[in-house]
Amino acid sequence: MATSNGSSTGTKITALVVDDDRVINAIHCKLLNKLGIENHVAANGKEAVDLHCSGKKFDLILMDRDMPIMNGIEATRELRAMGVRSIIVGVSTRSIKQEIQEFMDSGLDDYQEKPLTSSKVISILHKINFVD
Amino acid sequence: MERTQLRRQVALTRQSLFDQGFLDEQFIQLEDLQDDANPNFVEEVVTLYYRDSARLITNIEKALEKNSLDFNKLDGFMHQFKGSSSSIGAKKVKAECTLFREYCRAGNGEGCTRTFQQIKKEYATLKRKLEAYFQVVRQAGPAETACWPK
Numbered sequence: 001m002a003t004s005n006g007s008s009t010g011t012k013i014t015a016l017v018v019d020d021d022r023v024i025n026a027i028h029c030k031l032l033n034k035l036g037i038e039n040h041v042a043a044n045g046k047e048a049v050d051l052h053c054s055g056k057k058f059d060l061i062l063m064d065r066d067m068p069i070m071n072g073i074e075a076t077r078e079l080r081a082m083g084v085r086s087i088i089v090g091v092s093t094r095s096i097k098q099e100i101q102e103f104m105d106s107g108l109d110d111y112q113e114k115p116l117t118s119s120k121v122i123s124i125l126h127k128i129n130f131v132d
Numbered sequence: 133m134e135r136t137q138l139r140r141q142v143a144l145t146r147q148s149l150f151d152q153g154f155l156d157e158q159f160i161q162l163e164d165l166q167d168d169a170n171p172n173f174v175e176e177v178v179t180l181y182y183r184d185s186a187r188l189i190t191n192i193e194k195a196l197e198k199n200s201l202d203f204n205k206l207d208g209f210m211h212q213f214k215g216s217s218s219s220i221g222a223k224k225v226k227a228e229c230t231l232f233r234e235y236c237r238a239g240n241g242e243g244c245t246r247t248f249q250q251i252k253k254e255y256a257t258l259k260r261k262l263e264a265y266f267q268v269v270r271q272a273g274p275a276e277t278a279c280w281p282k
Contacts, residue, residue, distance in 0.1 A: 023181045023216050030165045030173060066211065093215045115219040117161055 013125075014057070015039045018048045018075065019064035019091070028062060028091075028116055035121060044068055045075025052079060058086050060124070062116070065092035065103055073106040080107035087128045091116060138272035145265050154258050159221030171274060175266045181220045182259055188213045189252065196245055206244060207236040217255075224254040 015037050017028045025041050032039045040058070042048040044067040061079070065072040076088055090103045091114040100111055110127060112120050149155045159174075166173040192209045195202065214229035228251040235243030 021212065021216050021219070022184055023177060023219050026177050026180060027162065027165070027219055030170065034165060034167070066208075093211070093218065114215070115158060115161070118164070 013037045013059045015060040015062065016042060016048060016051065016056075016058040016086075017062045018042045018045065018067070018072065019062075020044050020067040021064070024064070024115060028114075031116060031118060031121055035118070035125070045070030045072060045078070048075050049078050049082070052082060052084055057084075060128075061086050061088045063088055063090050063108070064114070065090060065094060065099075073103055076103075076106040076108060087124075089124055135273060138268065142265075142268050142272045145268055149261060149265065153223055154261060155221045156223040156226075157221065158218060162220065175269070178220055178262055178266075181216055181222075185213060185216055185255075188216070189255070192248060196241075196248060201241045201244070203236045203239055203244075207233055210236065222255075222258055225251060225258060228254055 013036070015032050017025050017032070017039055018041075019025050019028070020043050025043075029039045029041060037060070040051070040056075042051055045063075046069045048061065048063070049070065063072040063076055067075075070078070072090060072092070076090070079086075079088065087109045088107065090100075090108040090111040092100075092103065092111075093114055094100060094103075095113065104111055110124060112124065149159075162174045162177055170176070188209055192206065192213070195206050195209065210229055210232050214226060214233070217225040217229060228247055232244055232247040232251060235241075235247055
């Protein structure tokens, strides 16, 4: 699958949280912040794509599935088509296998049920070798 | 002495929210995120939840008033609301949301309407209880280290 870009300055991991739910964004950002990860927020898939079009790069993208304007499946496909090689982890409350697979097939590296917990984020970071 | 009593009251009030099934372990996750940098994180997130979810409640209410119910639309709104409610550990609200979605899938408008009334009731009850809880927390003052029993 895709490999990480790596952050352009120093060793601090950068993450983009893409979700239309501000409560989830607040929780996920705090979670990432406590793990020393610098984070940014996009309220939907289009904002995430636009950020990348403006030249921004992130080591990790947490992508919600269901969002207005552009959903997570469309955004992930778009980002991969643009050549974005960041680690993209889909996060959703959906638990039906077919729906998860559809999301994975759009170009995700991993999928986690939300809300994320510290242990889920740490397991993501381990999987992508960002931590020992 | 008074502070000790207030802190005991905080602990008892908190425990009753779990014992009576209003909150689940996700609330503990929020508490674990609270730190010196964000000492009121839990209250801030809960306040944000009630502020943002009010719009969803209104959307669902309007959608239920229509003569011909759009169950896909209703399910979509409820999916969002359930996700948000889960994120703060609103256990009873979440359970009613699940039931509502089952009625949506069955195309049962009466079931949806009835369950929605229950959702609003649980939502309001939780709001009241959490407001009272946070008031006692504020009165008790900052804890040295939040070390809640799990």
